[in-house]
Amino acid sequence: SIEARDVAYHMHSYTNLRAHQDSGPLVIERGEGAYVFDTSGKKYLEAMAGLWSTAVGFSEPRLVEAAAAQMRKLPYYHNFASRSHGPVIDLAEKLISLAPVPMSKVFFTNSGSEANDTVLKMLWYRSNAMGQPQRKKIISRLRGYHGVTIASASMTGLPNNHRSFDLPIANVLHTTCPHHYRDGRDGESEEAFATRLAADLEDLILSEGPDTIMAMIGEPVMGAGGVVVPPATYWDKVQAVLRKYDILLVADEVICGFGRTGKLFGSMTFDMKPDVMVLSKQITSTYFPMSAILINERVFEPIADESDRIGVLGHGFTAAGHPVGAAIALENLAILEERDLVGNAAEVGGYMQAELRRLADHPLVGEVRGVGLIAAVELVLDKAAKTAFDRPGQLGTQVATRLLDHGVISRAMIDALAFCPPMIVNRDDIDGMVSGLRRALDDTA
Numbered sequence: 001s002i003e004a005r006d007v008a009y010h011m012h013s014y015t016n017l018r019a020h021q022d023s024g025p026l027v028i029e030r031g032e033g034a035y036v037f038d039t040s041g042k043k044y045l046e047a048m049a050g051l052w053s054t055a056v057g058f059s060e061p062r063l064v065e066a067a068a069a070q071m072r073k074l075p076y077y078h079n080f081a082s083r084s085h086g087p088v089i090d091l092a093e094k095l096i097s098l099a100p101v102p103m104s105k106v107f108f109t110n111s112g113s114e115a116n117d118t119v120l121k122m123l124w125y126r127s128n129a130m131g132q133p134q135r136k137k138i139i140s141r142l143r144g145y146h147g148v149t150i151a152s153a154s155m156t157g158l159p160n161n162h163r164s165f166d167l168p169i170a171n172v173l174h175t176t177c178p179h180h181y182r183d184g185r186d187g188e189s190e191e192a193f194a195t196r197l198a199a200d201l202e203d204l205i206l207s208e209g210p211d212t213i214m215a216m217i218g219e220p221v222m223g224a225g226g227v228v229v230p231p232a233t234y235w236d237k238v239q240a241v242l243r244k245y246d247i248l249l250v251a252d253e254v255i256c257g258f259g260r261t262g263k264l265f266g267s268m269t270f271d272m273k274p275d276v277m278v279l280s281k282q283i284t285s286t287y288f289p290m291s292a293i294l295i296n297e298r299v300f301e302p303i304a305d306e307s308d309r310i311g312v313l314g315h316g317f318t319a320a321g322h323p324v325g326a327a328i329a330l331e332n333l334a335i336l337e338e339r340d341l342v343g344n345a346a347e348v349g350g351y352m353q354a355e356l357r358r359l360a361d362h363p364l365v366g367e368v369r370g371v372g373l374i375a376a377v378e379l380v381l382d383k384a385a386k387t388a389f390d391r392p393g394q395l396g397t398q399v400a401t402r403l404l405d406h407g408v409i410s411r412a413m414i415d416a417l418a419f420c421p422p423m424i425v426n427r428d429d430i431d432g433m434v435s436g437l438r439r440a441l442d443d444t445a
């Protein structure tokens with residue numbers, strides 16, 4: 001069978017590889033709008049948009065056409081040694097025009113991990129260029145997710161990305177996470193919690209030495225760490241600390257970018273003023289691997305000087321800024337604008353948040369949180385004590401498996417179930433998702 005061949009030959013990411021040998025894969029054969037179909041023809045709402053990825057859904061003919069047309073014209077070119085091509089120039093200009101703060105240049109990469117790895121290298125290069133070789137540390141957060149390459153996995157603040165990999169590397173520090181439900185103290189308001197976390201950040205900076213800290217990286221809303229929406233004033237308070245010590249802010253918009261939170265960027269939802277923005281996933285609806293790093297003048301100028309001193313910026317990827325990816329991205333962004341999918345994420349997202357919150361009285365639900373079209377349902381055994389299952393992920397995986405039977409693909413992140421449907425969804429799709437979830441919770445309780 002196709003499942004047996006998968007087990008025989010295919011090694012999976014983020015999978016218990018032994019358990020997979022018994023359970024086998026879910027093999028998806030095709031997609032239509034917000035839905036996908038497995039090899040038996042069973043239909044699922046893809047309530048995770050794949051991996052927080054497909055803004056326009058799974059069967060957008062305009063993206064296919066854009067790819068085919070570009071394949072026929074110029075199927076590949078690169079940007080080493082001053083080489084360029086039309087689609088990448090158009091896309092760079094477009095991204096700069098969309099940025100919520102003045103940005104200067106776009107550097108293209110192929111994945112979120114590669115982009116974050118590149119950011120760390122670029123900022124090291126910049127510190128050296130500025131005659132500050134001691135300024136090499138980056139602060140990320142516990143539960144943050146920035147990818148899986150050696151540097152990105154180090155910045156990721158989740159145990160499974162470090163354990164047995166001998167990570168994190170030096171120069172990566174982790175500060176506290178704005179997860180009020182889990183980490184807030186008894187009776188502590190969200191406001192007081194945000195104040196305490198900003199103080200934690202300042203303490204870390206002072207104990208390490210402010211002149212050793214180069215940047216802080218964070219997702220506006222944490223995704224893989226359990227869809228952690230920060231308290232309203234959290235980013236204000238954090239940015240005040242960063243400004244005080246002249247520390248750069250890197251917004252990892254790999255999930256939040258292009259409308260997910262109901263505004264074009266998560267930085268807009270939380271009034272962040274990043275020096276660097278990292279974009280991926282919804283940039284092409286992940287019909288093509290692509291990521292982009294936007295940097296402001298303050299970041300670009302010293303790097304440009306250093307490349308002149310050395311003779312070259314010794315960094316870049318063969319397939320980055322790919323013409324087919326750029327053509328798809330441009331068409332994808334055109335669709336986002338023409339169909340006002342960001343507006344849809346705000347409108348249907350508001351509906352999704354309200355409908356999911358109606359499950360808050362369920363005995364297994366500790367908290368429902370989210371913004372726009374990204375949400376999490378935190379699962380608990382005991383609501384008052386907020387106790388999770390014996391083994392992290394156990395309850396989330398059980399509910400996600402039952403939800404799959406009811407035709408909805410979600411994703412268990414520790415003991416939260418995440419929802420992040422394509423930005424084309426309507427209220428009926430959300431109704432199906434929430435009623436499926438209620439049944440799955442009842443099946444499990």
Ligand code: PLP
Nearest residue numbers: 111112113145146147223254255
């Ligand atoms: N940053 C964030 C916020 C992400 O959510 C992800 C992936 O989920 C990454 C970076 C890594 O991206 P990739 O899987 O494309 O390497």
